[in-house]
Amino acid sequence: MLVFCHIMAGAAIGLLWGRAGAVRPLLSAGMIGAILPDLIDKPIGHLLLGGTLDNGRILSHSLGFFFAVFVIGMLLFRQRHPFLGPVLALGVLSHQLLDAMWRDPAAWFYPLLGPFTSGEYPDYFLHGIIAELSSPAEWLFGVTLLALTLVIYRPRVASLADLRPAAGCLLPCLGTLVGLLGLFTLVAASLGLSNPCTQIVLPGDQFLLGMAAIVESAIILEGVPDNPGPGE
16 A cells, blocks of 8 residues: 555544544554554665565564554553554554555564565665555545644644635545545455556455545544644
8 A cells, every 4th residue: 555545544543542532642643653664664675675675564564563562652651641552553553454464474473484575676666656646546645634634733834724724624525535435446346447546456455445445534524533632
């Protein structure tokens, strides 16, 4: 999955847990957790180890990393906010699930099943940028995330603060579009068709994205919690 797809899943986790606590730090934790595996593994696997391993799904895409984040998060944040650690870890787990890491058991269960599998991805980051810019679904997820952050974080910069009312009005529409994208993606997956909106070919990956988009849409349409937390 692409970047904004992962961050959107983490944002949905933060919003959901935010109904039981301050939503602002939980939204941040969910989004950070959801992108953390790529922030760690992509530079290591494709840059530092590009000549030998060239695999961007290694240490941080393992279940061991998920459990480590959960335990460390609980120890670090239990006094500040008891939900921060679990939400951060669930963001990591959502990333691994959307990447269908069970297809690479050596990485997901590392080190139990042996070493990581080496790959060959020439110009990986260039191709990644092109994929991001050419995916309509990524643009929708990105705009939705922008509207969501404007509503939740309430920026104090005047030019951004002026956009907040419009973002609040637009967010339900964007949430609906995300749900429709998910429904369309599930239909395409069931028929074995490629989806021009997501540029995903494998039906299994389409199913994962479709289900995630529908759940994210439902959470957004339920409304943004009114307990933003620190910084209000």
